[in-house]
Amino acid sequence: xxxxxxxxxxxxxxxxxxxxxxxxxxxxxxxxxxxxxxxxxxxxxxxxxxxxxxxxxxxxxxxxxxxxxxxxxxxxxxxxxxxxxxxxxxxxxxxxxxxxxxxxxxxxxxxxxxxxxxxxxxxxxxxxxxxxxxxxxxxxxxxxxxxxxxxxxxxxxxxxxxxxxxxxxxxxxxxxxxxxxxxxxxxxxxxxxxxxxxxxxxxxxxxxxxxxxxxxxxxxxxxxxxxxxxxxxxxxxxxxxxxxxxxxxxxxxxxxxxxxxxxxxxxxxxxxxxxxxxxxxxxxxxxxxxxxxxxxxxxxxxxxxxxxxxxxxxxx
Amino acid sequence: xxxxxxxxxxxxxxxxxxxxxxxxxxxxxxxxxxxxxxxxxxxxxxxxxxxxxxxxxxxxxxxxxxxxxxxxxxxxxxxxxxxxxxxxxxxxxxxxxxxxxxxxxxxxxxxxxxxxxxxxxxxxxxxxxxxxxxxxxxxxxxxxxxxxxxxxxxxxxxxxxxxx
Numbered sequence: 001x002x003x004x005x006x007x008x009x010x011x012x013x014x015x016x017x018x019x020x021x022x023x024x025x026x027x028x029x030x031x032x033x034x035x036x037x038x039x040x041x042x043x044x045x046x047x048x049x050x051x052x053x054x055x056x057x058x059x060x061x062x063x064x065x066x067x068x069x070x071x072x073x074x075x076x077x078x079x080x081x082x083x084x085x086x087x088x089x090x091x092x093x094x095x096x097x098x099x100x101x102x103x104x105x106x107x108x109x110x111x112x113x114x115x116x117x118x119x120x121x122x123x124x125x126x127x128x129x130x131x132x133x134x135x136x137x138x139x140x141x142x143x144x145x146x147x148x149x150x151x152x153x154x155x156x157x158x159x160x161x162x163x164x165x166x167x168x169x170x171x172x173x174x175x176x177x178x179x180x181x182x183x184x185x186x187x188x189x190x191x192x193x194x195x196x197x198x199x200x201x202x203x204x205x206x207x208x209x210x211x212x213x214x215x216x217x218x219x220x221x222x223x224x225x226x227x228x229x230x231x232x233x234x235x236x237x238x239x240x241x242x243x244x245x246x247x248x249x250x251x252x253x254x255x256x257x258x259x260x261x262x263x264x265x266x267x268x269x270x271x272x273x274x275x276x277x278x279x280x281x282x283x284x285x286x287x288x289x290x291x292x293x294x295x296x297x298x299x300x301x302x303x304x305x306x307x308x309x310x311x312x313x314x315x316x
Numbered sequence: 317x318x319x320x321x322x323x324x325x326x327x328x329x330x331x332x333x334x335x336x337x338x339x340x341x342x343x344x345x346x347x348x349x350x351x352x353x354x355x356x357x358x359x360x361x362x363x364x365x366x367x368x369x370x371x372x373x374x375x376x377x378x379x380x381x382x383x384x385x386x387x388x389x390x391x392x393x394x395x396x397x398x399x400x401x402x403x404x405x406x407x408x409x410x411x412x413x414x415x416x417x418x419x420x421x422x423x424x425x426x427x428x429x430x431x432x433x434x435x436x437x438x439x440x441x442x443x444x445x446x447x448x449x450x451x452x453x454x455x456x457x458x459x460x461x462x463x464x465x466x467x468x469x470x471x472x473x474x475x476x477x478x479x480x
Binding site: 010027030031033034035036037038041042043045046047048309310312313 | 373375376377381382384385386388389390391392393394422423425426427428
């Protein structure tokens with residue numbers, strides 16, 4: 001049984017994009033499109049979620065994701081409570097559910113969950129009462145569905161369609177929940193060619209089974225791409241001896257104007273943030289005309305509004 | 317059961333004639349999706365308005381959202397002008413409970429503070445649940461609560477009213 005859908009096929013929780021039907025992804029993107037203009041009005045709010053309480057449960061630090069969820073909830077007129085729960089040795093399953101039960105007793109309607117352990121949001125979703133929805137805001141290496149959705153929204157805004165695109169995801173796919181969500185969404189939405197580019201040590205074994213083409217050098221991988229998605233190289237990976245040095249990484253896999261010229265002339269460059277300038281991306285690219293990195297952030301608000309509105313409606 | 321209703325185009329002409337004397341160059345016409353936009357488009361043409369037509373999708377303002385959820389096809393609202401201190405004619409196809417009009421007015425106020433809002437409807441079918449009445453009406457035709465009047469648009473753009 002799919003935990004994310006109601007028996008009649010509507011969105012119940014948003015935990016992963018893996019297995020979500022194309023119709024649901026498209027519905028979220030279309031709804032987000034309608035929310036885009038709300039951000040440009042004099043009153044940047046709609047009354048949809050008036051009286052609902054949304055808890056941002058962040059067991060792992062985040063600025064951008066937490067803030068955009070908060071803004072999205074506020075633009076829907078929900079009441080938002082932010083809880084930054086330090087990841088300490090206390091973070092065991094039992095303690096999480098105690099936290100959740102206490103917040104549910106305060107009449108929570110929705111939990112937005114970020115956790116360093118894969119599966120944390122699923123764990124909470126299985127536990128909560130039927131009227132409570134759970135949104136995964138990133139769990140371990142597993143999934144970051146709203147980031148994947150906002151990336152699809154960005155691609156659709158700039159490229160219009162999915163069926164004629166070549167999309168490359170570059171960098172540390174192995175540790176990236178964002179890359180997993182992107183790959184699921186891109187293949188579900190019908191992108192004919194999804195590529196991953198990175199050193200062998202940073203690509204998961206068997207990644208081809210997700211329906212992607214694997215490249216180990218930028219020259220071949222970027223040729224003819226419409227969309228180039230750069231992933232953040234987490235500094236702690238360097239210590240794990242997976243990479244010789246940041247400079248070495250930049251030389252081979254950092255996106256410079258020179259390397260970007262291998263993609264199509266109208267290719268867009270995306271990055272989920274926060275960027276390591278001079279490691280995975282050169283500032284000239286990040287701030288250049290092909291970069292859509294800041295629009296991604298703006299679109300993230302509309303996409304998260306759409307997810308929350310679809311989850312909260314029809315539950316009374 | 318289909319009862320015969322007047323031709324929608326005749327009713328739109330009647331509405332336009334009623335609105336015309338009150339019009340100023342600053343008047344804005346705003347239609348409510350979907351039927352209200354069809355009527356508003358016709359009125360906008362007949363009245364030769366110079367300002368662009370506005371469109372509202374009230375899905376984000378409905379009072380039954382928590383019971384029935386979001387409409388599957390939400391269209392973006394499009395108000396390509398500043399509402400501040402303008403006179404607005406809000407257009408819908410059928411006035412029934414008045415809840416749609418209430419939602420539309422709530423949405424309009426989130427774009428600015430209009431000087432006035434007047435309501436034009438093709439058909440007032442009765443069954444009001446709120447103190448909302450039309451300022452301009454094509455046809456007042458009370459219909460029992462189990463029946464519905466709907467406006468539909470054919471492929472050639474022709475508008476027709478049906479009672480079922």
